[in-house]
Amino acid sequence: MPGAVLVGLLAVPGLAQARGATSVPPASGSGLAQRCPLLAGMRFAPTDGGRPVQIMAAQVVPQSAAGQGAQGEAQPALPAYCKVSGVIDPRKGADGRAYGIRFEVNLPLAWNGRFLLQGGGGLNGSVRPAVGGAAAGAVPALARGFAVASHDSGHQGAVFDASFRTDQRATLDFAQAAVPAVAQLGKAIATRFYGRAPAHSYMAGCSTGGRETMLAMERYPALFDGLVIGAPAMRTGFSNLGTTYAKVMFNQAAPRDGQGLPLPDKAFSAADRQTIRAGLLAQCDGLDGRADGMIMAVAQCHFRPAALQCHAGKQDGCLSAPQVEALDRAFAGPRDAAGRALYAPVPYDTGMVDTSGPVSGYIADGRTDILGPPNRDLSIDLDARAAAIRADWMQALTDTDGWTDLSSFLGHQGKVLFYHGVSDPWFSALDTLDYWKRAGKTNGAAWAQSSRFYMVPGMAHCQGGDAFDRFDLLGAVVDWVERGEAPAAVVATRSQGIAARPLCPWPGYARYNGGDPDRAESYSCAEAPVAGAAAAAGG
Template sequence: MPRPTTARPTLRADAPGTPLRLATALALLGTALAGPAAAAPAVLDASACAGLATRLAPAQPGLTLQAEWIPAQAQRPPGQADGPLLAAHCRLAGRMAERTGIDGQPYHIGFELRLPADWNGRLLYQGGGGNDGVVRPAVGHQAAPGYALNRGFAVVSTDAGHQKPTADFGFDPQARVDNAYAAHDRVATLAKALVQGAYAQPAARSYFIGCSGGGRQAMMMTQRFPQHFDGVLAIAPAMRVSKGATIAAAWDTQALQAIAPKGGDGQPVLSQALSDADLARLRDGILQACDAQDGLADGLVSHPAACRFDPAALQCRGAKTEQCLSAPQVGALQRIFAGARDSQGRALYFGWPWDAGIGHPANDWRAWKLGRSPTAQADSRHVFLMQDALQGYFVTPPDRGLSLYRFDFDRDPARMDAHAWMFNTADDVALTGFKARGGKLLLAHGMADAIFSAHETVDYHQRMRAVHGAGLDDFSRLFLVPGMGHCSGGAATDSFDGLQALVDWVEDGRAPARITARGTRVFPGRSRPLCPWPQHAHYNGQGDPEDERSFSCRGD
């Protein structure tokens, strides 16, 4: 897709989707930040960057700010050994709201704002993930291909109000509030003001992209703070993470632990409940049952609505071999994919789609649900990440003794009620304020996601449809990605430019009828269309099967 224009459109107080009071407030705040005598240049350079911290910070009580000029092609984002070098930009690192929590620990809201030398007039808020607690490089890494920063976007990120990537912040009530929503509102407001102060004009358009916890933050913005963003892309949004997906993590862990073989100490080894060969056989079985229903056997289940698969078809008729699954393994898979339930059979979370990506070694399904630890000390992400969040801030009061292995599906969900509302974004399907301002919402979800079920996002979109009818297509669309794991990766065409699709929709009125997605590690050179749900990509019967132009979006 084409690169966004580098023109700097002016935000008028009466521009569509811009509330008059917000535009006026931003204009006044930008004037204060710029100072009465020093107007910032429209294009930043090293000299202008050097003075931003001393010029902008005094207008914000309690704000500390540091500025660093990064020349063009001089470095990659921290932690990236390869990939694109960064365009010339000014990096602002800041903190605000410093305090001491009731747990005696120091807290502040940390953030990073990167301002490109060649600005396109837009701001991108980069969502976080996990337990947050770290300020990730604000480069817009989810704007594939490359980085949003290199395409001219100013980009901001935050640690969500605490400074450790663990759930220990849950012992401080204010930190819970900051993590859930308050820090993001403050950072979005400040980022807009700093952008205006740096460039002497406000951002003409503002966007949000986030996956997982960042996807939850994206949805939270459409609901609690609809005034902030013109376009939002929420990928695998953790809409029920605090009372839903975390329960499912306990359910799945217990189901797999129950069939895991015992190690030398007599304790079950979670990682060995399903071997790599078992997962490969599961993948083969799903492909045999469902692959060709989209008109082409290509290693992708692109028509999930037509997929009918039961792992019982893979059950061994005799002794267990690598070519079949044992009866306990089949039972555990059926239990997991049906979804978590209490003893009365009431659903506690959604089931999971039978997508072939779950059995591919490039996918993260094993990492989330099984891990690879050779001992009873499990290293699955459910155990070391989801259990941490469960103990630290999803139950009230926090309980470091609560284990996924001992989670009671009748008693323990009630312990999540006190603060579930704070993190939940699944209930509001009207999005009244966001829709009224002309906001556009793109939803995307990998079908092989192991932590948040794609069925949950489909359910949300169906409930939106029940409220908005055909009008839903005017402001929200859902795209499912066959084979993709959590946020990215897997046996999939998982590289797609959702940001450009969002910009085209917001600024040019071109709603995405399909989005081109490309293979990365598993299917290099392959492209496929991502189709707005409930449509799916169907091979036309002729043309290059590796080229998305040989596929149509069909609704059957």
């Protein structure tokens, strides 16, 4: 596993390390393997509201080595574990379809006494393997000895299939009810299997999983001791409005077809995208002490697209006035007729021009992707759109951006770490940062003593991009909860190779001090540029 040693063991002064220390003596032995299939015949108490529980299968999965999955994805090495599958409240819905909260609980035969609920993604609809990989570096929670649970949030379907919303119960399960139901049941199954309750409970997730983890913090504050929240889908109505608005702005700068409609794929050519990236790096790359194609000093980067505007007609190497205006407006975010922000600004970062993934960077490339065909609108009624979002009862139920009173969660010494990729094309990292700051104002010193926020330069939505996107915040929150060790920087690596950087808590950033640029020890966390320092040349 490339980078595993750096992520898990690298000893750098001031950097938190991933640790596998157990909170209680491990529960293990052949007796657990023999007990596993018996779980299928056991009865468990109904969840809240009297919803029945059905265990469908329980079997031992043998230890496995690292390898590749069916789609070529990396598969981590996993220990032997008891895999329990089941469903909460199986029933036929109002639309005649089968519903129920399907779940998976994986119980390692060598248990470290901890429980983790794994967050979902998109609109869920399937039970993802319960391994606990979110923000866990190279070693997922199951491989560390956690009991891990996952679920489909109460319906089956494709990742963005919203047809379940015709059923009231399924809608409520997706919005919030599945999280406490599966958490409580997962702990009960672990307690029955091991003969003792988990010593500590955690939850981690990104995107929808981040929203679910925020939901647990806000509405079920006693469920977990530690949380890791990544790029939360905390107000999708307005984040979608932000991306739609940006596409309309880009369309206004695009050439037209014979019917007068914009050609979104021609708003910015490949040469224009290279010009934007080069201009951004020229203005911001050296602020972190090293010109290496990455912008680590996010807060200090104040990119001015106007500096790239052509002086004598459009040509390669510069941008037209409409292109500059489109960038300014799109990244500033939408505002209503009274000038009030409807969504957060989006930070300029290198991934904004990317076209290599299944979804383009924030500067849309006009192709059909997993979200559908390209937008070809030339105008947008922001006030009407905002009013419709505010009137949507589903948004009111699922959104988690408003509630900041976390006194109960913090009162039982709960700890929470946030992270967000700066190049996320769906949700603005500045919106998540705004929530984190507002929570700080509401909760005061207790928040400062219990939470950290990490910007991940170059990272797209939850992972990927030209970024150091492999880092162990799960280990960091465990150490904070169980040892009282507040996290500083954590070591981050790329998915391939051995290069490492410190991932610094906000408002810090990794500043290059000299030495081997691929070693984390060559950087330190700083909060402002060093006066008079010249950017070092680098690759």
